[in-house]
Amino acid sequence: MVKIKSIQKLPEKNQYGLWTYTITLEDGKRCYYRTKEDNQTTFTEGMETDAIVEEKQKADGTGVYYTIKPNRPAFGGGKGGYSKDHKKEAVTMCLSYAKDLCVAGKISTEQMLPLATKFHEWVTSKLD
DSSP, X not given: OEEEEEEEEOSSOOTTSOEEEEEEETTSOEEEEEEXXXXXXXXXXXXXXXXXXXXXXXXXXXXXXXXXXXXXXXXXXXSSOOXXXXXXXXXXXXXXXXXXXXXXXXXXXXXXXXXXXXXXXXXXXXXX
């Protein structure tokens, strides 16, 4: 549980068309919340709520920042409810990590897919 101390909306949408709100928690931690809502109602000042606060690495590697999102139960509608396909998730995660190294200039584009494959082989070996 966290308590919301203050909320500030950044003046412009990001490149994905989302609004960003800076949410300061009672403990002083500043978190970012992104939403399509121009006037978000998920969090309000003074609210005590069950939320997920995640620490993320800054893109330039100079430190960390925090994101916040409501802790909602997994989707339960439809036949059998919502279920993640962990095999697909592992494949995309491994490719994403290899892509990050390529964008950072640590590996070439020719090395990206073989490295993603190597990552995936390692991850799947740990699942059994």
